[in-house]
Amino acid sequence: MFISKRKHEPAHYMLKIESFSLLSEVKTSKIESDVFEACGHKWRLDLYANGNNEENGANHIALYVVICDSKSCPKGWESVASNVYETPNGTRYWTPIVPHGVKPVLKARFTTIEQAVAMYEEYAQLAGFGTRLGTSKKVKIGNEVITTRRYVLCSRAPVNKHKHKETNPDDIDSTSPSRRSNVKVTDCKACVKFRRIKKSTDYEIYGFVEEHNHGFTSPENLDLSLKRRKLDFSTQEFIAKCRNANLGPTKSHKVHVAIKGGHHNVHGTVVDYKNCGRDIRDFIGDRDAQMIIDKFKARSENKVNYTFDTHIDDMELQLIFWCDGVSKLNYEAFGDVLAFDATYHTNMFHEDETTWGFDKLISLESFMEGKNGYLFDDSCVFGAEVFEVPEFTQVDRCLSLKKPPATIHSWTINKVSAVTEDEVHSEVFKVGKVKWKLSLFPKGLNSVKDTHLSIFLNIHYTAAFPNDWNVYAKFKIRVKSQATENDIEKETNNWFSNSVDSSGFPTIMTLSQLNDSENGFLLNDNLTVEVEILGMGVLKYFV
């Protein structure tokens, strides 16, 4: 669709629409043209391509010319500036100026509530204010929860409970100062209200308050708004990388600003970087150590004559010792110590740390003393060091973003016998910042068709997820028995990536097992599947 306007006098105005037939598919009931000037007034065309139902105009195209001089200025209000108005009692109101077509319109329709909210957020971004979700009403239909109503408010809308410190002098005993905040609550009433249309799955706007009781953030400062300051994945990755190079959050922010050519090109402030860095630390703190131990354990189980031990102080992994069969043979032959990694106190691997310094040798020494009688006893010689760097230190980076909360996600499939599809999906659920979904093959996948039930955990791909990032998950999948205690449960782990986006059990149970009513898996034709994410990590392969 093109909307074109003649540049020259006289001020005719043309509204050209291409692909008109498409309009019937677009659920927008009204199309507003640009505002144009003629005869000293401002005008606008309103087109109802699908008919103006409010005026009994169904099945007819309706076209109106609207004078907009006073359009956004309600009766009795006085225009102070182009978008600022004053009510008769002196209260000022601001209305956003946004490009045409961005402003929410009553009755506008959306296919999902997420789209509807996104629309308002986009409008808010352009207008220069923040948003937050407000009241929502949900109904449960079967095992599906459907939002029927949703408010989205201006972020300056009143907050209910906690009195802010500065406005609450009762808190004298509290020594901590009141905290700077980017959001000043001004009792703003601006909002938009969505509701689900009856007998349809669409949503519509049924309420819209355009006037704000505060000014807007100017475009040049918009990048400091709460939403825009969210650190994207590459930024988080950058902070993590800097951390590996012994560069803290404050410095990495400086570097980032320098690389990108200015603060306005960098999302996030120093504080945001600090918090992000802290989150990464928190995650790594108790998790990547476990990952490495797991890896060593797996290796020692699979390799011949492989030895591995750890030294843990105060719940902190201090030392790792490993030795493979070849090293042992070499030791027997030459008497040299061949491989060790004496320190792990920093909880991360760093390129520079593949070269060992003096302090690390000391650590190893104490380790050896503490482990007297171990494979290499006190008599071993430290003169000749030959490194065996385990492969994962060469290719991996153990970094991640969030400690995964202990979550069990439950999924009930109603009327299993009525399912005709080969594969059914659960809704998408989030663990930390990663989205997952389950897929289930009621009649089994390919080779086990008609014999087994297959269940998989899939990573839900998002565009914000770069190609070379992988997500590790250790998880359990459980088929709940509703009659007995004998759930079927299997555990595995997998690295998920763009190429491997699914992992699970093609043969979690046989169909005869499933259908046996004694087992109680299919009570009332409902099947409940649970997935429990036990651990999660994000790694970037490092070449």
Place this chain on the structure above:
DNA sequence: TTCACGACGGTTATTTCCCT
């Protein structure tokens, strides 16, 4: 030795979300 900067590891006020 002193000083400034910044990392680290916490803490907590504020914001957001969701429910009734």
Place this chain on the structure above:
DNA sequence: AGGGAAATAACCGTCGTGAA
């Protein structure tokens, strides 16, 4: 509208480090 709870953002004290 109001309340409870979770998430988040802002802040703090201490300590390590490198430069002056």
